[in-house]
Amino acid sequence: MKSGHASTRDLAWAVRQSAKKAGERSPSVRGADWRTATVTAVGTGTITADGIVWRCLETYTMPLVGDVAIVSQSSNGNCIAFGRLSAGAPGWTTPTLGTGYTQGNTSSQGNNNGPIRYRRIAHQGGWWMEWDGGATRANGAQTANILSAALSSTFRPVARASFVVARNATSITGVALSTSVVHSCKCDFDSDGTVSLISAGAGDVETNWFSLKGIRYPLS
Helix, strand or coil: CHHHHHHHHHHHHHHHHHHHHHHHHHHHHCCCEEEEEEEEEEEECCCECCCCEEEEECCCCCCCCCCCCEEEECCCCCCCEEEECCCCCCCEEEECCCCCCCCCCCCHHHHCCCCCCEECCCCCCEEEEEEEEEECCCCCCCCCECCCCCCCCCHHHCEEEEEEEEEEEECCCCCCCCEEEEHHHHHHECCCCEEEEECCCCCCCCCCEEEEECCCCEEC
C-alpha cells in the first residue's frame, strides 16, 4: 500500500495536470493564439467552426462551408477568422458544346487554342469566372448558347459581361485581306448562364473558329 505521503503527492500531481489541461483550453490562461478549423456554417460577416462563431476579417470574403480557415482567439475571448487556406489552383471544367460547335483542341481551321473550359477563382477579395480555350463553328450554327446547357448559378455574372474575342480572319467584300480584316466578334456571357456569339457571320466568311482564352469577369 502507498504511504499517506505518496498518495498526497499523486493527488497533487493529478490536480496540477488537470489545471494544466484546463489552462490550455482557456484563452484567459493561455493568452491569444491561432489555429486552423473547418467551417461548418456561414453567417453575415461570420463563420462557425469548432462550435464557435468567428467574425471574419474584411479580406475573408465569401466564406464557404468546408473551408479550412485560420482562426484566432484573444485572451479576453474575442474570436476572429483571418481567411481560408489555399487549396491549390481550382480545377477546370470542360463543358459540352451546343449543336454546330466543336472543341478547338486541334489545328483544324487555324484553331489550336485547346478546348473551351472554365473555372471559378478567388481574386481581389471576390469570386471571378475565368475562361480558356476555343472552338470551331459550323456555318449557320448561330444558337442562343454555344454550350449545350446553361451554366449553373455559381458561374453566372450578375449582369451581362461582353467581350471582343478573336476569330478566323476574313476580308470585307471588295477589300484586300491585307488591308482590311475582320478578325474579332462579340461574345456575351449572360446572367441566365448562356454564352452567345454576336455577329458571327461578319465578313465574307462566317466565324469558323473563335477563342475565349484569357476572359475573366467578376461573379458579384
